[in-house]
Every structure is written in structure tokens, then in C-alpha cells.
Amino acid sequence: MRATPLKSAAMRGFMTDSSSKRAKAQHASDAGIAALDRPLPSGVNAPQFGSDVAADALRATGVEYIALNPGASYRGFHDSIVNYLGNKQPQMLLCLHEESAIAIAHGYAKVTGRAMAAAVHSNVGLMHGTMAIFNAWCDRMPMVILGATGPVDAVKRRPWIDWIHTARDQGALVRGYTKWDDQPASPTAAREAILRAAWIANTAPCGPTYVNLDAGMQEEKLTEPVSPSDTQRLMPEVVSAAPADRVKAAAELLRNAKHPVILAGRVSRDLDAWDARVRLAERLNARVVTDIKVGAAFPTFHYLHVGAPASLAPTPDALEAIRAADVILSLDWVDVAGTLKQAGQPSAKIVQVSVDHHLHNGWSLDYQGLPPVDVFLACTPDAAVPALLAALGPGPSRVAATRATEFPTPAGDALTVDHLAAALRQAVGERPCSLTHVSLSWNGASWAFNHPLDYLGSDGGGGVGGGPGISVGAALALKGSGRLPVAVCGDGDYLMGVTALWTAAHYKIPLLLLIANNRSFFNDELHQERVARMRSRPVENRWVGQRISDPDIDLASMARAQGAQGFGPVSATSDLAPTFVKAIAAVEAGAVAVVDVRVQPGYSAAMTAVMTPKSG
Ligand SMILES: Cc1ncc(C[n+]2csc(CCOP(=O)(O)OP(=O)(O)O)c2C)c(N)n1
Ligand SMILES: [Mg+2]
Numbered sequence: 001m002r003a004t005p006l007k008s009a010a011m012r013g014f015m016t017d018s019s020s021k022r023a024k025a026q027h028a029s030d031a032g033i034a035a036l037d038r039p040l041p042s043g044v045n046a047p048q049f050g051s052d053v054a055a056d057a058l059r060a061t062g063v064e065y066i067a068l069n070p071g072a073s074y075r076g077f078h079d080s081i082v083n084y085l086g087n088k089q090p091q092m093l094l095c096l097h098e099e100s101a102i103a104i105a106h107g108y109a110k111v112t113g114r115a116m117a118a119a120v121h122s123n124v125g126l127m128h129g130t131m132a133i134f135n136a137w138c139d140r141m142p143m144v145i146l147g148a149t150g151p152v153d154a155v156k157r158r159p160w161i162d163w164i165h166t167a168r169d170q171g172a173l174v175r176g177y178t179k180w181d182d183q184p185a186s187p188t189a190a191r192e193a194i195l196r197a198a199w200i201a202n203t204a205p206c207g208p209t210y211v212n213l214d215a216g217m218q219e220e221k222l223t224e225p226v227s228p229s230d231t232q233r234l235m236p237e238v239v240s241a242a243p244a245d246r247v248k249a250a251a252e253l254l255r256n257a258k259h260p261v262i263l264a265g266r267v268s269r270d271l272d273a274w275d276a277r278v279r280l281a282e283r284l285n286a287r288v289v290t291d292i293k294v295g296a297a298f299p300t301f302h303y304l305h306v307g308a309p310a311s312l313a314p315t316p317d318a319l320e321a322i323r324a325a326d327v328i329l330s331l332d333w334v335d336v337a338g339t340l341k342q343a344g345q346p347s348a349k350i351v352q353v354s355v356d357h358h359l360h361n362g363w364s365l366d367y368q369g370l371p372p373v374d375v376f377l378a379c380t381p382d383a384a385v386p387a388l389l390a391a392l393g394p395g396p397s398r399v400a401a402t403r404a405t406e407f408p409t410p411a412g413d414a415l416t417v418d419h420l421a422a423a424l425r426q427a428v429g430e431r432p433c434s435l436t437h438v439s440l441s442w443n444g445a446s447w448a449f450n451h452p453l454d455y456l457g458s459d460g461g462g463g464v465g466g467g468p469g470i471s472v473g474a475a476l477a478l479k480g481s482g483r484l485p486v487a488v489c490g491d492g493d494y495l496m497g498v499t500a501l502w503t504a505a506h507y508k509i510p511l512l513l514l515i516a517n518n519r520s521f522f523n524d525e526l527h528q529e530r531v532a533r534m535r536s537r538p539v540e541n542r543w544v545g546q547r548i549s550d551p552d553i554d555l556a557s558m559a560r561a562q563g564a565q566g567f568g569p570v571s572a573t574s575d576l577a578p579t580f581v582k583a584i585a586a587v588e589a590g591a592v593a594v595v596d597v598r599v600q601p602g603y604s605a606a607m608t609a610v611m612t613p614k615s616g
Pocket of ligand 1: 131439440441462463464465489490491492493494518520521522523524
């Protein structure tokens with residue numbers, strides 16, 4: 001699918017009447033990101049330096065933005081974006097840390113399915129960005145990362161600084177978790193490298209790519225005009241499809257199944273594909289399991305959806321359905337082997353739909369265990385589902401049973417994440433809203449997903465600190481759509497990634513960010529509890545080296561200090577909904593709003609059971 005964000009099929013159904021009114025109001029009150037950071041005209045309209053050619057190539061890929069933190073290693077390229085391209089297509093988004101530059105590109109891709117660019121300074125900038133690159137890699141999200149090195153030609157290096165910022169084979173830093181990297185030696189080679197990087201990043205399975213621009217090459221004056229290039233033909237659309245006989249074999253298995261189960265995993269944000277998945281499940285009368293690690297894949301209160309989207313293991317009722325299945329259809333489920341293990345190795349036939357094997361490598365083991373498969377469809381789920389529907393043909397019409405939308409009832413008076421979710425539901429009301437991130441403490445049962453953009457999935461690689469940046473990037477892509485972007489971040493996550501908020505404030509990207517603030521790296525308290533139990537040592541000590549208190553950090557002030565609106569800390573359940581209402585009003589007026597919610601340490605029962613099993 002080749003489409004520009006907000007115009008693509010992915011966005012069909014994006015706007016409701018009320019959301020489009022809100023979007024228009026928002027646009028009327030702000031001139032848009034394009035009006036910001038305008039450079040003086042430079043009068044340059046033909047490429048003069050190596051980096052001008054690279055900048056032209058980046059524009060040809062169609063990326064809208066380049067999130068960056070600056071550095072001398074790419075001062076030539078920086079100048080080309082500002083003074084040659086006029087800071088548009090792509091426009092720079094200044095970030096305070098490379099990790100947030102990459103995370104912003106990650107969040108943007110989660111919404112649009114398309115790469116945006118990020119630029120990072122030589123080795124040190126790339127080192128700062130690595131965890132976020134790993135997150136995007138594990139999440140199979142496209143992005144084009146431009147990096148740089150001090151001059152490869154030692155004669156051109158300035159003493160000391162260019163030597164410390166030149167490393168041999170810089171791409172080796174990220175090669176284990178990027179799809180492709182290159183260090184082109186000439187402007188024409190740089191052009192080709194950038195086009196290839198965009199093409200590879202945007203081709204399923206998607207992922208980050210890295211192009212390292214030699215400072216010497218960037219600053220080299222062109223001695224002759226660069227030959228023209230048919231850029232679009234160098235990035236051909238790659239259409240994914242499974243062979244007809246494999247589709248037929250899968251359809252036969254599924255048609256004859258008595259208890260089929262669909263594991264709905266890595267799928268796109270496309271609404272047509274969403275509708276097709278629902279039709280397939282209904283045609284097969286298949287139970288559907290979803291996963292909070294990835295974006296919304298199926299209506300969670302559809303009568304065929306079982307359990308709630310979960311992370312470390314499917315909920316007990318979902319595991320029961322998997323155990324009872326005779327045929328399992330995995331739509332690029334993140335960890336088929338692990339899920340089968342958790343279900344006790346059921347004997348069901350397995351149909352696997354995935355192209356993920358194309359990027360499995362020897363460094364990162366994020367590919368998970370090797371699952372047993374009876375029929376393999378080597379294509380994307382979006383391509384497989386319509387093909388399966390066609391092969392199945394019309395089926396018996398079923399009376400759709402209904403399943404009530406029921407959320408967990410928050411227990412007790414002490415404020416928990418379930419109280420936060422209940423108050424958020426109340427404050428959000430009927431607004432279309434995208435959960436851009438959820439905390440580890442979030443209970444997957446507390447939100448209804450009815451549209452592919454209702455939830456965008458996790459950080460991918462479990463790298464804490466990704467939540468704020470990913471949410472800013474998602475909010476950037478959602479800006480003007482009428483959808484309210486809402487992030488729920490743990491306090492540890494927020495504190496590691498908080499400076500991403502400045503980018504949102506500066507570029508006027510509305511976002512609501514709620515902090516599930518348990519004043520702890522609580523996940524690891526549970527790990528210490530488990531170790532203490534296994535060793536018969538005091539579990540009471542689990543908090544030592546984990547609690548973020550004494551002094552408590554004023555999280556709302558950290559937002560205010562960067563130009564966002566800060567609310568809280570909120571400690572009383574009765575204050576939650578009124579505070580959220582105020583924060584949402586601020587976001588609808590164009591602000592970034594952060595609410596510090598003091599929650600009791602604790603995870604959902606399902607998550608706690610997986611993390612601290614009675615047996616260990
Ligand atoms: C970069 C990084 N550092 C450390 C960890 C280990 N870790 C996993 S969860 C977690 C705690 C996160 O704290 P917070 O975001 O406040 O969530 P909570 O568990 O308290 O709900 C930590 C430190 C990690 N996954 N990533
Ligand atoms: Mg915490």
C-alpha cells in the first residue's frame with residue numbers, strides 16, 4: 001500500500017462528524033507545523049554540494065519530517081535541509097535527545113504505516129538513539145535514519161574532535177536491529193542509498209534502515225551536474241501474496257475446523273483490513289485472541305473476541321480457547337511458539353501468516369521460538385485475509401451473539417490504574433481517541449478497541465523510556481484528524497523519555513499524557529519479590545533500589561517547564577475525572593497536557609499471576 005498519511009486507506013473512517021468539526025476548529029486556531037521554524041530564503045535552487053544531493057533524495061522518498069538532534073558530523077546535510085530545501089518536505093523536528101528523535105519516528109510510523117526520517121550525530125548521537133532503534137525494530141516499524149561520521153578521509157579530519165567522532169563501520173552499532181545500512185562514498189551513491197533505505201524500510205516486514213553520510217562527502221562541492229534519476233522507479237511497490245495452492249490448503253483446514261482460533265497479531269492500521277478480519281472470524285466462527293504488545297487488531301468486545309488483550313501471556317480464558325482449538329490461524333502473532341508453550345503445547349494444526357522470517361538475523365533473538373506450522377502463508381495478514389475469504393466462499397449466515405462491553409470495576413478507595421482508566425473513559429466520552437501507549441500496569445480489559453487506530457501497541461522492544469517519544473510521534477501523525485491522542489506512561493517510562501514533550505510543545509502537537517505514577521520501577525519490585533520467594537528471603541524488601549520517592553518528583557512541573565500544561569499530582573479518585581476533563585479541554589485547544597496520577601503500586605491480576613507465579 002503506497003499512500004500518504006492522512007489520505008491513505010488506513011485513515012478511512014478516521015473522521016466522525018464531531019471529530020471532523022473538532023479537527024477544523026483545531027486547524028483554524030493554528031497555522032500548522034509548516035509555519036514554524038521558517039528559514040530566510042537562501043536563493044539556492046540547484047544542488048551545489050554532496051549533501052544537497054542527499055537532501056534531494058530524502059525529499060524524493062516522500063518523508064514529511066526529519067526528527068533530529070544536531071551535530072557537526074552532519075552540518076553539511078543540516079545546511080542542505082535548511083538552505084537548499086527551505087526546511088520543508090522534510091521539515092526538521094528538533095528533539096532534545098536522539099532517543100526521542102527515533103521514538104517520534106517510531107510513533108509516527110505506528111499511525112501511518114510509513115517511514116519518517118530521523119537524523120543523529122556521528123557515533124555518539126547514534127549511541128544515544130540505539131535503544132529506540134531497537135524498539136522500532138522489534139515493533140517492525142519503518143524509519144529512515146540518517147547518520148554521519150567525521151571525514152572518512154583522514155587528511156580532511158580536524159584534530160581531535162573529528163577523530164573521536166569517526167568510527168570504522170559505524171553501522172555495526174545498529175546492524176543487529178536494522179534492516180539495512182550503508183555508508184555511501186559519493187553524492188550519487190548517497191542518493192541511491194537513501195532511496196534504497198526508504199524502499200527497504202517501507203517494505204514488509206518493515207523496520208529501521210540507517211545511512212551514514214561521510215562528512216567529507218557531504219561538504220564536497222559538486223564539480224559537475226548530478227545525472228537525473230527516476231526516483232519513483234527505484235522504490236517499486238512490493239505487493240505481498242501467498243501462492244494459491246497454499247491459500248487453498250489453509251482454507252480447507254479452516255473450513256473443516258470445529259474450534260478454530262485466530263491469533264490476531266501484527267496487522268496494519270487499515271480499516272478495510274480490519275473489516276475483512278471481522279468477516280473472516282465470523283465466516284469461520286473462530287474465537288479471536290489479541291495482544292496488547294501490538295496495535296488493535298480486532299474489536300475487543302466482538303462476541304468472538306476472547307479474553308482481553310494481554311502482554312506476557314494470553315488471559316486464562318484465551319489460553320483455554322487455544323487449548324481447545326483444532327486449527328489455529330496466526331496472523332503474524334508475535335510469539336506463536338511461546339503462546340503454544342503457555343497453552344501446554346496443544347495439538348491444533350497451525351496456519352502461520354507472516355513474512356517476518358525475512359528479517360531474522362544472528363544478533364537479535366526477538367524472532368522468538370520456532371513454531372510448528374502445517375500451512376505457511378508467506379505474506380502479510382492484510383493480503384492473506386481477503387485471499388482466505390475468497391477461497392472459503394460464502395458460508396452459513398450466523399446470528400451474531402452480542403457481548404456486553406464490560407470493564408473491570410475498580411476495587412477499594414485507594415487510587416489504582418483501574419480507577420484511572422474508569423475516569424478516563426468517563427472524561428473521554430464518545431470522542432474518537434487513540435491510545436498511543438499504555439503503562440505496564442495498564443489492564444487490557446479496561447478499554448474497548450473498535451477501530452485499528454484505537455490502540456497503537458507497545459514500545460516493541462521493552463525499552464523503558466519509549467512511551468513519551470512514541471506518543472509524540474503518534475500525536476504528530478494524528479494531528480488534525482480529530483482523534484484525541486492519549487498516552488498512559490509509567491513514571492519510570494515518563495522520567496526516561498520526558499524531554500520528548502518539548503518537541504510536542506514547540507511544534508504545537510496536541511497530546512494528553514497520563515502518568516500512572518506508582519513512584520517506583522514497580523515491574524522490578526515484582527521480580528525482587530519472586531526472587532525473595534524462591535530464596536525464602538523477606539519479600540518486604542522488594543522496594544529497595546526500586547522506589548522513586550524521597551524526594552517525590554514533581555512530574556507535572558517537568559511538563560510545565562517544557563511548555564506543556566501540567567496537572568496534579570492527583571491522589572483522590574474523585575479528582576480524577578474532573579482533572580482529565582480540564583486536561584482534555586487543554587489538548588483540544590492545542591496544548592500538550594500531562595496529568596500526574598498517584599496510583600497504588602500494583603499490576604492487573606493476570607499480569608501479577610504471570611510475573612509472580614505461586615510455584616516460584
Ligand atoms: C531501558 C530499560 N531499562 C530498564 C528496564 C527494566 N525495566 C522493565 S520495566 C521497568 C520499570 C518501569 O517503571 P515504570 O515505567 O514506572 O512502570 P511500572 O512498572 O512502575 O508500572 C524497568 C526498570 C527496561 N526494560 N528498559
Ligand atoms: Mg512506576
